[in-house]
Amino acid sequence: MASRQSGGSGYSRRIILLALGIVVVVIGYTYGWNYAADRLVAEANARVAALNASGRRANCENAEARGYPFRIGLFCRSIMYVDAPSGVAVRAGAFRSAAQVYQPQRVVGEFDGPAIIEFPGINALEVSWEEMRASSRLASPRPDIVSVEANKIAIGPDSAPAGQRPAASADRAEFHIRPAGTGSDVAWRFERLSLDPDLLGQGTLPLISGEADLHFPVDPVPAFSGRGLRGLATVVNSMVIRTAGNETAARVEGPFSTDEAGLIDAELSLSVENPQVFAQIMAELFPAARDQIRLAVAGAAMLGDNPSLPMRISKGRVSIGFLNLGTLPPL
Structure with a gap:
């Protein structure tokens, strides 16, 4: 009888230790994910600040990291980039990106339209789409590849009346x-x-x-x-x-x-x-x-x-x- 009680006690102890181990791993992983998320947002804000300091203007509105537990990515309510020296400007809706935590160099993203694009010598253009996705393999000093794909694209003057043919x-x-x-x-x-x-x-x-x-x-x-x-x-x-x-x-x-x-x-x-x-x-x-x-x-x-x-x-x-x-x- 004492042997059975001793065996049951040992089994219970292992279950408790396993549960504690899982809790420690989850807490550690959560801490690591939040640390990486904070670094991601800080890096994004630093890059935006550097662009603004160089005479250009950029903004990632309400930058935040999302995707816990298995992904991590940057979300912006809207994005903007203005390069006054070249006369190029881009303004668009929400931007969402994501990377698997085990493959952080492979990043995918989505853009919400429409976008307003300005080039020297032409009127501002409005570009709309049903779906736009981007992907990249990050590397130093340049990404290995950047790809953008979009469906149902329409381009027209920003000042065009609603319903006008693109x-x-x-x-x-x-x-x-x-x-x-x-x-x-x-x-x-x-x-x-x-x-x-x-x-x-x-x-x-x-x-x-x-x-x-x-x-x-x-x-x-x-x-x-x-x-x-x-x-x-x-x-x-x-x-x-x-x-x-x-x-x-x-x-x-x-x-x-x-x-x-x-x-x-x-x-x-x-x-x-x-x-x-x-x-x-x-x-x-x-x-x-x-x-x-x-x-x-x-x-x-x-x-x-x-x-x-x-x-x-x-x-x-x-x-x-x-x-x-x-x-x-x-x-």
Whole structure:
């Protein structure tokens, strides 16, 4: 009888010790999570303060950490960034981020729209979306990769009346950037882009989709925050624009640069699938050059089903072969 009581007492003691151990672990974990959360908020506030001290303005409204117990992330009621020297400003709704506690370098986030975006020389734009998500693998000195994906995007003037058709809309868009040596690789994709006819003047354009793969020999992010794309050079590894129904597609490759005045210079190669369909679309987009376009594409079609033509941009003036298409405004 005494042996049974002794065995039961030992078993109860182990259960009590196990329970105490669990309590200690939970208390320690909770303390560690809250310590990390405080550091996260303090670091975010410090970075915002540093931006504000450098002549720029930034804000993460009501910054707080959430996600206990298995995640940790920063939440802001709204976000704002204004770079007065470059004339770039962004204001958006709530921002939510999260990382698994066992994988803190892998961060995902969500943005609430709409966002108000300002660039030099153009009116403020309102950008809205149904869902926008971002992800990043954090590393030093730069993240390994940053990706942003959005669905049902609409872009229009901030001053536009409610219900007015957006200047541009797309079913989906993606943007990715990653370090590549001293520079960066940039890629984007969009699906079913539609433009307001008022933007096209007398021309028309069907729904289009496309993707691009670019290499910047110098990291474009610091430059963009200071003076936009001016003075930057890039290599277009591949840029493809196609109609939503895949009736035709145009592919562009080659070096591309902008000078300090924002004027574009490029020596590109343009290849076309189904040149007759492409000619019809270009003729509708540039009706004033309809005859020249058809003549140029008819000559190119003699080279085969996928002809390649030189495309040159000199100080913003665009030409394909001997055909002059017009002038691009400074960036």
